Amino acid sequence: MARIGIKICGISDRASLDAAIGAGADHIGLVFFAKSPRNVGIEQAAALAHHAAGRAKIVGLFVDPDGDFLGQIRQSVHLDVIQLHGKESPARVAQVMAAQGLPVWKAIGVRKSADLDAARDYQGVARILFDAKPPEGADLPGGTGLRIDWSLMAGYRHSIPWILAGGLDPRNVGEAIQATGADFVDVSSGVESAPGVKDAARIAAFCEAARAAG
Ligand SMILES: O=C(O)c1ccccc1NCC(=O)[C@H](O)[C@H](O)COP(=O)(O)O
Numbered sequence: 001m002a003r004i005g006i007k008i009c010g011i012s013d014r015a016s017l018d019a020a021i022g023a024g025a026d027h028i029g030l031v032f033f034a035k036s037p038r039n040v041g042i043e044q045a046a047a048l049a050h051h052a053a054g055r056a057k058i059v060g061l062f063v064d065p066d067g068d069f070l071g072q073i074r075q076s077v078h079l080d081v082i083q084l085h086g087k088e089s090p091a092r093v094a095q096v097m098a099a100q101g102l103p104v105w106k107a108i109g110v111r112k113s114a115d116l117d118a119a120r121d122y123q124g125v126a127r128i129l130f131d132a133k134p135p136e137g138a139d140l141p142g143g144t145g146l147r148i149d150w151s152l153m154a155g156y157r158h159s160i161p162w163i164l165a166g167g168l169d170p171r172n173v174g175e176a177i178q179a180t181g182a183d184f185v186d187v188s189s190g191v192e193s194a195p196g197v198k199d200a201a202r203i204a205a206f207c208e209a210a211r212a213a214g
Contacts, residue, residue: 002183003211003214004182004183004184004185004210004211004213004214005026005027005163005183005185006024006026006027006184006185006187006210006211007026007027007028007029007059007163007184007185007187008020008028008029008187008188008191008198008203009029009031009038009061009143009165009186009188010029010038010143010188010192010196010198011028011029011030011198012030012031012038012039012044012048012196012198013048014048015200016198016203017048019198019200019203020198020207021052021055022204023203023207023208024211025056025203026056026057027056027057027059027081027186028048028057028058029061029186029188030048030049030058030059030060030061030077030079031061031143032045032060032061032062032065032069032073033061033085033140035139035140036140036143036196037195037196038143038188038195042073042077043076045076045077046076046077046078049077050078057080057081058078058079058081059079059080059081059082059105060077060079061083061085062082062083062085062086063084063086064088065084065086065096067099070082070099070100074100079102081102081103081104081126082100082102082103082104083106083107084096084105084106084107085107085129085131085141086141088106090121090122093122093124097125103126103127104126105126105127105128105129105163106122106125106127106128107128107129107130107131107142107165108122108128108129108130109131109132109133109134109141110130110131110132110148110152110153110166111132111149112152113152116130116152116153119158119162122160123160126160127161127162127163127184128158128160128161128162129162129186130148130153130162130164130165130166131165131166131186132147132148132165132167133146134146142165142188143188143189144189145190146166147166147167147172148167150175150180151179153179153180154179154180154181155181156180161183161184162182162184163184163185163186164176164177164180164184164185164186165185165186165188167189167190168185168186168187168190168206169187169190169191169202170190170202170208170209171209173185173187173190173206173209173210174209174210174213177213177214183214187206190202190206191206
């Protein structure tokens with residue numbers, strides 16, 4: 001079996017970045033969303049991306065960004081992937097793909113099995129990221145620690161590669177991989193000691209558990 005993909009999302013300091021890469025994460029998420037406790041400023045993000053260069057791919061996470069904001073970030077920060085985590089329509093995602101010329105990952109919130117069908121509308125994206133759907137009116141559309149009902153995804157197959165996210169942590173990621181067959185996992189709050197504060201030991205334990213199960 002191919003090595004499992006691991007993204008540690010919401011990195012905002014160099015020590016956590018080194019911890020994630022050292023533990024074997026291949027993707028690092030930088031959150032560009034002012035309301036998030038994991039939000040990074042442009043200079044901070046540029047320095048982190050530079051520090052990660054050649055060791056891990058950088059995923060820039062955005063929520064309904066306009067073209068100006070994407071352009072501003074891209075001028076200063078090296079991104080390998082754009083993750084769209086808002087209510088972006090298929091047409092808007094296609095526009096971003098065409099304008100930015102980078103692989104785009106679209107996040108889809110899942111609460112019931114019909115939610116998985118939305119993935120079909122996003123042909124052309126590099127990956128779909130299935131995350132737990134937050135309640136209406138929630139402050140954040142992701143990074144909430146809410147979990148998908150994994151039984152909805154048992155044996156799930158899709159022509160577009162997909163990532164499992166939402167409420168994963170070092171103790172449950174192995175079971176999540178076994179239950180869903182995911183070959184790529186994403187975590188944020190499950191490897192933190194407080195909102196926005198990554199914990200190196202939890203990051204290492206998460207990566208070890210994911211690899212053991214994958
Ligand atoms: O992490 C955030 O603060 C965030 C804010 C706004 C949109 C998305 C956000 N995170 C998205 C991620 O990729 C998370 O890793 C994913 O939702 C899983 O989060 P968690 O349940 O905390 O592991």
